[in-house]
Amino acid sequence: MTVPVFRFDNSYARELPGFYVAWQPDRVPAPRLLYLNRSLAEELGLDAVALAGPQGASIFAGNLLPEGAEPIAQVYAGHQFGGFVAQLGDGRALVLGEVLDRQGRRRDLAFKGSGRTPFSRGGDGKAALGPMLREVLMGEAMHALGVPTTRALAVAATGEQVLREQALPGAVLTRVAASHIRVGTFEFFAARGEHERVRQLAEYTIARHDPQLRGEPGRFLALLDAVVQRQAALLAQWMNLGFIHGVMNTDNVALSGETIDYGPCAFLEAYDPQAVFSSIDHGGRYAFGRQPQIMRWNLTRFAECLLPLLAEEPQHAVELAREVLGRFEPRYRARLLQAQRARLGLRGADADVDVDADVDAQDGALADDWLALLHRQQVDFTLGWRRLADAAQGHEAPLLALFTDAQEPLAWLARWRARCAREDALGWGAGVAAEQARADAMRRVSPRIIPRHHRVEAALDAASEQGELEPFTRLLEALRRPFDDDPGLDWFAEPAPRELTACYRTFCGT
Numbered sequence: 001m002t003v004p005v006f007r008f009d010n011s012y013a014r015e016l017p018g019f020y021v022a023w024q025p026d027r028v029p030a031p032r033l034l035y036l037n038r039s040l041a042e043e044l045g046l047d048a049v050a051l052a053g054p055q056g057a058s059i060f061a062g063n064l065l066p067e068g069a070e071p072i073a074q075v076y077a078g079h080q081f082g083g084f085v086a087q088l089g090d091g092r093a094l095v096l097g098e099v100l101d102r103q104g105r106r107r108d109l110a111f112k113g114s115g116r117t118p119f120s121r122g123g124d125g126k127a128a129l130g131p132m133l134r135e136v137l138m139g140e141a142m143h144a145l146g147v148p149t150t151r152a153l154a155v156a157a158t159g160e161q162v163l164r165e166q167a168l169p170g171a172v173l174t175r176v177a178a179s180h181i182r183v184g185t186f187e188f189f190a191a192r193g194e195h196e197r198v199r200q201l202a203e204y205t206i207a208r209h210d211p212q213l214r215g216e217p218g219r220f221l222a223l224l225d226a227v228v229q230r231q232a233a234l235l236a237q238w239m240n241l242g243f244i245h246g247v248m249n250t251d252n253v254a255l256s257g258e259t260i261d262y263g264p265c266a267f268l269e270a271y272d273p274q275a276v277f278s279s280i281d282h283g284g285r286y287a288f289g290r291q292p293q294i295m296r297w298n299l300t301r302f303a304e305c306l307l308p309l310l311a312e313e314p315q316h317a318v319e320l321a322r323e324v325l326g327r328f329e330p331r332y333r334a335r336l337l338q339a340q341r342a343r344l345g346l347r348g349a350d351a352d353v354d355v356d357a358d359v360d361a362q363d364g365a366l367a368d369d370w371l372a373l374l375h376r377q378q379v380d381f382t383l384g385w386r387r388l389a390d391a392a393q394g395h396e397a398p399l400l401a402l403f404t405d406a407q408e409p410l411a412w413l414a415r416w417r418a419r420c421a422r423e424d425a426l427g428w429g430a431g432v433a434a435e436q437a438r439a440d441a442m443r444r445v446s447p448r449i450i451p452r453h454h455r456v457e458a459a460l461d462a463a464s465e466q467g468e469l470e471p472f473t474r475l476l477e478a479l480r481r482p483f484d485d486d487p488g489l490d491w492f493a494e495p496a497p498r499e500l501t502a503c504y505r506t507f508c509g510t
Contacts, residue, residue, distance in 0.1 A: 004050040004059070008068030008097040011106070012179075015204055018197070019185070020072040025062030025094055026115030026125070028170070030159025033057040034129075034469060035136055037153050040176060044101045044153070051154070060174050061156040062114045069096045069109075073117035077191055078184035078251030079301055081285055086191055088184060088251050089119025092127060095180055106208065108180050109153065112173040128168040129157065130460040131263070133472055135173055137459070138262040141451050141479040147237045148230075149259040150177040169464060178258055181205055183302045184251030190305035199309055209256055220309040225324045228299055230257025232328050235295050236335030240343070241447070242268035242381040244288045246278035253298050267450045269495050271374040271381040277453075296328050333364075340367040342445045343385050344416065345392050345438040347423050366412075366419060373412055377403045380495045382450050389442035392420070393435045447482035449489055451475075454496040 041048040058064035073090040096109045113127025142149040153174040160170040189197040206213045213219040246264035254260040264278035273289025303321040310317040379402045387399040400406040459471040478492040
């Protein structure tokens with residue numbers, strides 16, 4: 001039988017010797033394909049039908065490598081919870097290679113859970129089924145919400161048990177990413193004073209992610225600026241949707257601007273800027289409301305790596321970097337306000353509408369006061385925004401039912417309606433038609449379905465403990481329709497019980 005064709009062109013392995021170790025995945029006793037993302041496979045130019053059979057199981061479990069694959073374990077360092085670890089690297093992951101998709105985009109294919117590597121640091125290199133299926137759910141939810149993200153192409157059971165607190169069924173995830181270049185990749189070589197390797201990596205990163213900068217004077221400063229811009233946009237989306245990454249170490253920051261490494265992540269239920277679900281974040285370093293601050297900190301670590309490339313005189317290099325880093329906060333704020341305006345049903349979110357600074361301040365205060373209102377009364381973040389669209393059509397009851405004190409939001413609603421009326425007076429319409437248009441626009445950006453804690457855990461438990469994948473499949477299909485009002489999805493939109501949310505903890509899965 002012919003092995004399905006992968007269009008590999010492995011530039012990282014070819015152009016960056018010394019940045020990785022060539023390695024092979026472990027063979028497993030009983031590969032079985034549990035999940036295949038057929039639409040993603042087709043996007044990558046792969047034969048989804050062929051991959052859905054036994055050969056696909058062997059490929060995605062690591063027993064059969066397709067022609068052209070060059071598995072490598074990438075080396076990187078990282079600041080983990082603020083402390084620097086000089087060598088981390090792919091301890092249970094391998095980049096199989098890069099494929100060119102149907103649009104000519106270069107995409108990494110990588111295993112997770114494929115066995116020990118030289119960077120495993122005593123770990124077994126394996127992965128349990130539950131965390132791999134979690135990555136599928138979270139990645140596909142983020143993709144459906146329009147957030148840049150790595151995605152799962154496949155999950156294969158291995159027929160092995162992996163030992164954590166208990167024996168769990170093993171699995172291998174195949175992840176697709178724009179690249180796996182991290183802030184920590186730069187830190188590894190910068191910490192060793194290997195500035196030429198930092199330059200080599202920077203040139204490669206520019207060629208891969210910002211090719212318009214190739215050969216340009218000042219390109220390394222421009223690379224820093226591009227990464228700052230991508231991360232500001234990404235953080236605004238996280239914060240606007242209530243997503244908590246959970247472990248924002250520098251080795252989990254991809255220079256492509258994609259969300260990467262879905263470990264102890266979660267979506268907010270009751271709104272709380274101090275929310276922490278990760279079992280390993282004891283001090284709340286990566287709490288929901290601290291994520292923008294932490295990303296700025298991580299970008300500063302990236303800038304430090306680039307300093308020798310920015311200017312010959314060290315102080316001048318620092319000044320240049322500071323100027324670029326200073327753009328993170330205003331860019332993030334502008335992106336977040338743009339997204340919040342859309343959720344508030346305000347046309348000021350449109351790029352062709354001239355909104356002055358006073359209106360920016362007023363709209364920012366309106367959004368901030370809305371969030372403070374949700375926080376004070378512990379209102380469900382997702383449902384609060386979604387039911388605001390009902391209020392746009394004059395149906396306040398569903399929204400007010402979320403509040404323990406239904407009188408408190410009335411003053412804010414009056415301010416919001418006055419702001420909407422000022423826009424309508426500029427000629428964008430009025431009456432029932434305008435209300436319907438505003439509500440429809442709000443529903444297109446305020447999801448109804450997110451990965452709720454209890455639904456995710458129930459699906460993962462069924463798969464891990466009973467070998468039952470139907471709950472996972474049903475939840476996945478719902479998450480791919482986050483804005484859908486289909487009554488058949490009502491069950492997936494229900495919040496978790498507060499007693500569950502109060503003690504909910506997520507785990508990294510290692």
